[in-house]
Amino acid sequence: MATLREIARNVAGGLLKQRKPEVLQNYAAQVARALHRQASGLLNLNAVHQYQGDGTNHCGPTTLAMIINLLLGERGYDFKLVNFNDLQAAMQAGSLSFGLTGYRLNADLFQEVHIGDRITGATLPWGLLQAFKDFNEGLKKSGGPDLGSVSFAEKGTKQKLINNIKKGYKTAIMLVWPNNAGAHWIAVVDYDPDTDEFSVLDPAHPKDEISKMAWSYLGEHWNRPIGITNLPDLPFLDEERLEDMLTLEGVMITFKPK
Secondary structure: OOOHHHHHHHHHHHHHOOOOHHHHHHHHHHHHHHOOEOOOOOOOHHHHOOOOOOOOOOHHHHHHHHHHHHHHHHOOEOOOOOOHHHHHHHHHHOOOOOHHHOOEOOHHHHHHOOOOOOOOOOEOOOHHHHHHHHHHHHHHHOOOOOOOEEEEEOOOOHHHHHHHHHHOOEEEEEEEOOOOOOEEEEEEEEEEOOOOEEEEEOOOOOOOOOEEEEHHHHHHHHOOOEOHHHOOOOOOOOHHHHHHHHOEOOOEEEEEOO
């Protein structure tokens, strides 16, 4: 007999087919037409950083924009082509109805059912994976490079992050704040064993530079479960059942360059 979690995954998988991948693919086509080689051929990690700006719910598209630019830059292309505002608009336009149908929680629907603005437009745990797949497909269709493959995993560990770094993979992880304060996407790019610190591209950091994050801090927030208890009251849903179905922890999206 299927578990509640397996049922939830099957439902999510079916609903994802209702998204509009052509929206992201059209944006990727614009990027493909603008591709050009960097004059220096050098990738500046600090310059790849993008600040999500004031407000909330921009960290997912900003993290994905930085990772796509990293992958382009490593191939010698301009690494400032993908702007998070443009990517965010495409991700939102490609999401239909309830959040499971796309990359981001649909703002219009959540406003209709009177759920607070705090979660409207937030990127789903698997949203970066599907958005990258659709963007990369659009890039290839338009004559651009194949940026590689992507995979979703739970129960991420420190060693898995280090292994990804050693292999040259890019990793997006979801930090979860305590006291139902929401979640936050960041990209992990390096590790220093001497200081036990990870180098991260943090959308919430206002300066264009790599941030340092101690494992003691990163690990604490990364391995905190996120589920229905991290969201505002949903009185029209069975919270206990949804908690069993949707609680995740240690979310990591791995991008493997081609």
